[in-house]
Amino acid sequence: MHIGSLNKKSRKLALLVDPDSVQMKQIENLFTIPGANLVDYFLVGGSLLMSEFESAILELKKQTDKPVIIFPGNAFQISEYADAFMLLSLISGRNPEFLIGHHVMAAPQLKRIGITVVSTGYILIDGGQPSSVQYMSNSMPIPAAKNDIAVATAQAGEMIGMKQLYLEAGSGASHPVPTSLISKVVQSVDLPIIVGGGIRTPEQAENAWKAGANLVVVGNAIEKDPEFISELITARAALG
Numbered sequence: 001m002h003i004g005s006l007n008k009k010s011r012k013l014a015l016l017v018d019p020d021s022v023q024m025k026q027i028e029n030l031f032t033i034p035g036a037n038l039v040d041y042f043l044v045g046g047s048l049l050m051s052e053f054e055s056a057i058l059e060l061k062k063q064t065d066k067p068v069i070i071f072p073g074n075a076f077q078i079s080e081y082a083d084a085f086m087l088l089s090l091i092s093g094r095n096p097e098f099l100i101g102h103h104v105m106a107a108p109q110l111k112r113i114g115i116t117v118v119s120t121g122y123i124l125i126d127g128g129q130p131s132s133v134q135y136m137s138n139s140m141p142i143p144a145a146k147n148d149i150a151v152a153t154a155q156a157g158e159m160i161g162m163k164q165l166y167l168e169a170g171s172g173a174s175h176p177v178p179t180s181l182i183s184k185v186v187q188s189v190d191l192p193i194i195v196g197g198g199i200r201t202p203e204q205a206e207n208a209w210k211a212g213a214n215l216v217v218v219g220n221a222i223e224k225d226p227e228f229i230s231e232l233i234t235a236r237a238a239l240g
Helices: 025-030 052-063 098-111 130-136 147-158 179-188 202-210 222-226 228-238
Strands: 012-017 040-044 068-070 084-090 116-126 165-169 193-196 215-220
Touching: 012 193, 012 228, 025 052, 025 084, 040 052, 052 068, 052 228, 068 215, 084 098, 116 130, 147 165, 165 179, 179 202, 202 215, 202 228, 215 228, 222 228
Parallel strands: 012 040, 012 215, 040 068, 068 084, 084 116, 116 165, 165 193, 193 215
Antiparallel strands: none
16 A cells, blocks of 8 residues: 555544654554554654654564655654655744755755655644644644634645645644534645544544544554554444
């Protein structure tokens, strides 16, 4: 399965692995958990990455043939061993470093290693508490009740050539992206929509899919309860 298989009709699930939060032993044991082999994508990255993350990528590649994709927190999180690189442009913010600055630094190396690059419009939504993304990027999130701002931002992202949009409430958010906002954005653009941050229950993931999310990303909840994976797989299956 290639990253390009994500489309407007998808209902897929991705697991975000942050090497700073997950020990290698947990990654090694990941596929002993029921349902882990049914996860569609594995994202690797984090805001800091004080640890070496290539070992996490290689361990995942050893265990699965599903795409392992870099979800970078900065321009230095690059590895030739991943299947793809999600080139994030924080289009909801006004910090030029996260709109183009880091991209300029990363582009020569991405070009050299020849990795698949997927341009992604990254839209930060208020998840109820300050997030790592907000702090590291020095950018304010869009208020969760401001559907009109989220829609206009998504439309702008589509017009400037983004291939997909990522609605992010932030790691450890108090609450996920509202379903009403997801639905409005889905209706306003013709791009695949990714939703992540603050998803702690199967019902929250199910609601995001029902609202039109093409890919739901979970991270923190899995770190605390690995069995959550099988619950998510069951919830998705119930949608048909």
